[in-house]
Amino acid sequence: MTYLTSNQLKQYEDEGFVSPINIFSKEKAKEIRSEIELIEKDMPEELEKSGRYNAHLISPLLDEVTHNSKILDAVESLIGKNILVCGTTLFIKNPNEKGFVSYHQDAKYIGLEPYNWVTAWVAITDSNEKNGCMKMWSGSHRDNLKDHDQMFNEGNLLTRGQTINNVPKEKLKSLILKAGQMSLHHPTVVHGSQLNKSNDRRIGFVIQSYIGTDVKQVLGKNSVQLARGIDDFKYHKKIGRPKSLMNDNDLKIKEEENKNLQEIFYKGSSKKGTY
Numbered sequence: 001m002t003y004l005t006s007n008q009l010k011q012y013e014d015e016g017f018v019s020p021i022n023i024f025s026k027e028k029a030k031e032i033r034s035e036i037e038l039i040e041k042d043m044p045e046e047l048e049k050s051g052r053y054n055a056h057l058i059s060p061l062l063d064e065v066t067h068n069s070k071i072l073d074a075v076e077s078l079i080g081k082n083i084l085v086c087g088t089t090l091f092i093k094n095p096n097e098k099g100f101v102s103y104h105q106d107a108k109y110i111g112l113e114p115y116n117w118v119t120a121w122v123a124i125t126d127s128n129e130k131n132g133c134m135k136m137w138s139g140s141h142r143d144n145l146k147d148h149d150q151m152f153n154e155g156n157l158l159t160r161g162q163t164i165n166n167v168p169k170e171k172l173k174s175l176i177l178k179a180g181q182m183s184l185h186h187p188t189v190v191h192g193s194q195l196n197k198s199n200d201r202r203i204g205f206v207i208q209s210y211i212g213t214d215v216k217q218v219l220g221k222n223s224v225q226l227a228r229g230i231d232d233f234k235y236h237k238k239i240g241r242p243k244s245l246m247n248d249n250d251l252k253i254k255e256e257e258n259k260n261l262q263e264i265f266y267k268g269s270s271k272k273g274t275y
């Protein structure tokens with residue numbers, strides 16, 4: 001059992017995130033990267049743009065990460081023992097591309113209420129200042145939802161290019177992770193990341209998010225997997241886990257889930273971005 005320590009719980013409570021947490025070896029991270037890159041090679045469109053969501057439904061290794069007991073122990077420390085997986089996102093920044101993430105709060109357009117949920121950012125490659133690691137506005141999770149401008153700007157890896165302005169630089173903390181480590185962050189902590197200026201890819205596999213069974217989807221529908229415990233609430237449809245890599249049936253489920261996600265992310269917006 002690897003529940004969070006009292007210091008880690010305090011960091012989460014004070015700052016809105018906890019990092020770094022060791023999950024698996026760098027060899028395992030390499031294996032996972034190879035599986036992602038095999039999907040990219042065999043099905044070049046599959047993980048592009050809005051296809052980057054829910055890759056755990058077609059990749060047994062990403063499914064294994066999603067249901068990793070060390071991650072779930074840490075998550076249980078924050079949201080309790082009844083845990084659902086309601087989605088995942090691959091945040092990949094290739095070298096020499098314009099990818100960045102503007103400062104935002106996850107809770108703004110995701111429709112998950114109440115905020116008994118947490119996001120796990122798992123480093124498949126190292127993530128550092130040079131390749132554009134996440135930066136958190138420490139303590140900002142205590143504020144309410146802030147105004148976001150909808151920029152739909154080039155290179156922005158967020159759906160609407162949603163942006164919080166005037167983030168105080170002195171409050172930013174960089175989450176530096178080695179491949180195989182993760183961070184956990186709160187639904188309302190303000191965070192973003194800059195360009196990858198290294199010579200290699202930066203790959204984050206993000207479980208977005210682990211939700212308590214008491215959490216509803218108020219903007220549309222999400223299917224879920226039971227990760228741990230019992231679901232007495234039964235608010236969401238359950239889906240299975242992948243049987244093999246890029247299985248036809250699993251590919252269809254992923255497509256269906258991603259359609260539903262698009263409805264959630266762009267609810268009320270007259271414009272659509274590319275993610």
Ligand SMILES: O=C(O)CCC(=O)C(=O)O
Binds near residue numbers: 091106192208
């Ligand atoms: O990968 C990044 O740089 C940002 C990811 C993010 O915004 C998130 O996980 O909520």
